[in-house]
């Protein structure tokens with residue numbers, strides 16, 4: 001094995017500075033740093049990084065090009081499988097994917113593949129290489145429902161094939177979770193805006209504020225329909241006091257903050273949040289909610305409560321570390337059993353003290369409630385417990401099949417049970433990741449084009 005060369009560190013903003021604003025805090029590599037980091041690649045005969053990438057990006061050749069400073073080639077290689085590399089390079093859970101499989105990581109730190117993808121995509125944006133090249137018009141018209149990453153990726157391919165694309169989105173903004181969920185200190189809003197600009201320049205039409213409830217009529221009017229409606233229904237705890245003022249599902253809490261303008265003090269504001277905030281959950285959504293909360297000017301104390309231990313937390317290690325650095329207190333082996341209030345407003349949370357039992361179906365040790373209780377004085381609680389699928393479209397559209405969780409049933413080409421209706425992303429898999437949504441959007445777009453040809 002080659003010498004144990006440490007990873008090239010990326011410049012970051014100090015925790016006690018960044019926890020007071022919403023600016024991107026990972027500063028990104030310089031050209032020189034990117035080349036140096038890429039040169040740490042061992043050039044494995046069997047590239048595990050590629051296996052670990054959900055879309056099997058050609059990472060070894062990408063790294064070889066980046067090492068030589070040939071960023072145009074590196075970008076081209078990434079674009080073979082991805083059309084949201086500027087987003088995936090930033091938000092993919094790399095430690096579980098490519099970087100988690102990097103052989104360099106066995107004895108030292110894995111290659112910073114995500115940071116390199118992010119650098120190369122940023123470089124490509126600066127060079128104007130991210131425009132969508134459009135073929136001659138085919139005269140075919142496709143309706144996409146929802147404007148999250150699944151649809152953005154799908155629309156990109158459809159437009160490049162020369163089809164007309166109309167995107168119907170129930171909200172007044174574009175991006176789905178990228179806009180309301182992933183905070184701007186993790187994913188700069190300029191990245192999303194640039195992607196939307198490229199799609200619009202390629203001819204995409206967005207119809208905002210339009211909730212689609214049935215696709216039968218659209219399937220007749222359009223040559224094909226793509227359903228990228230995500231998984232947007234928040235899970236509940238089902239405990240007393242959940243309807244008190246001050247208790248929010250994570251989606252509402254994050255939207256209120258992430259869609260608010262940045263004020264003169266550099267922060268986004270949300271007056272509906274109090275001073276002492278408790279976030280329930282151990283996943284990345286909980287980390288985002290807590291990190292948003294800590295950035296509010298009124299925040300005095302932010303807790304994350306989780307029913308298992310830190311070792312079982314589904315959040316990425318990096319996210320968890322960032323949250324801790326920013327001053328969030330973790331309370332593990334605790335689970336809320338009651339929200340208490342005065343005059344209809346939350347004042348306290350009673351948590352059960354938990355212990356771990358035998359492993360459950362997920363392979364993680366099952367959390368068991370003991371008789372122990374602790375009470376915390378809080379005025380805001382955020383429930384980050386996961387999301388479910390909305391059944392409205394499948395229930396209203398005759399012949400459109402969904403499974404028992406409300407996920408649309410598709411084949412490996414993204415085709416639903418209605419011949420010209422396709423689906424992909426969280427709407428099919430349940431809550432998952434951006435890269436998987438993108439892949440599903442690309443797959444569906446390719447099979448739509450095949451069908452229309």
Ligand SMILES: Cc1cc2nc3c(=O)[nH]c(=O)nc-3n(C[C@H](O)[C@H](O)[C@H](O)COP(=O)(O)OP(=O)(O)OC[C@H]3O[C@@H](n4cnc5c(N)ncnc54)[C@H](O)[C@@H]3O)c2cc1C
Pocket residue numbers: 091092093145146147148149150151168169170171175176177178181182210211212213228229230231232254284285288390393424425426427431432433434435437
């Ligand atoms: C807070 C948070 C943080 C996350 N962080 C990460 C991360 O760091 N990395 C990662 O890989 N993944 C992350 N994820 C998961 C990831 O964002 C999702 O898997 C991904 O956005 C799914 O894309 P999608 O296009 O399928 O759905 P969505 O992004 O949910 O988009 C669906 C869109 O459809 C619209 N819509 C829904 N119903 C209708 C309708 N009937 N009519 C019209 N429009 C409709 C919605 O308003 C929305 O805009 C995160 C999720 C959350 C909630």
